[in-house]
Amino acid sequence: MDLHYEVHGSGDPIVMIHSPGVDMREWVFIVPHLAKTNQVVIFDGRGAGKSPSPSEPTDYVDDLLKLIDHLGLKKVTLVGHSMGGQIATDFTLTFPDKVRKLVLLAPSLTGYTYSSEFIQWMQSVNAVAPDVKKLVELSLSGPNYRITMSSPHQDFLYDMTRHHMKKVFTEWENFEMTWPEPPAIERLHEIKVNTLFIQGDKEWKDMFRIAEHFQEVPSIRFTLIKDADHMVTLTHPEKITNDIQLFLQDG
Incomplete structure (x- = not known):
């Protein structure tokens, strides 16, 4: 297994998959609490943190499978x-027998067509590449980070994002990704496991449209966190932890 990972605690296993642009450190405020009752696995996705950068098209679902199998x-x-969350959704659809429950925090979704507003924003950010400083500043000035960037976690998020951007533009040899077919947006009704969907109320409109698609999951519950943006893991770890623990205890 070439991905960098850590295992904390013991009990029924939880595998946590971080957001793009950061690394497994985003779980720093959540893992210690979940590890009191569960085995918790965190890892740096390919191209992030201490994991190797991609030299060929990346299959994040296959990477997750290899990690889970490696740990037995x-x-x-x-x-x-x-x-x-997108990786977790696709993994659940591809390997349903390996998933006990599914927790999604403001997930993206394969097959979803983003709005022109969101695409234009991303293009404006990418246009300043490879200037890492400008990339980080523009990325974190988006409306989906305004709560976190005015919180005590501002510097932490900035440091993680800067580390990631630097890695992308100095180490990555390949930027392609491969995903299972057909896309998850067409198959959400096939998810059989109990699912918890959490997101903040300060997000891009696209994230709420994605949430509407997830209503197709037969057994799903939704939690909206007030005054929270995309990085709910940093600003509201107690709420996230409590919701996950109650969800795991419920059947």
């Missing part, structure tokens, strides 16, 4: 944030 885990609860 038979069935896990997946917790995925942002694109980590």
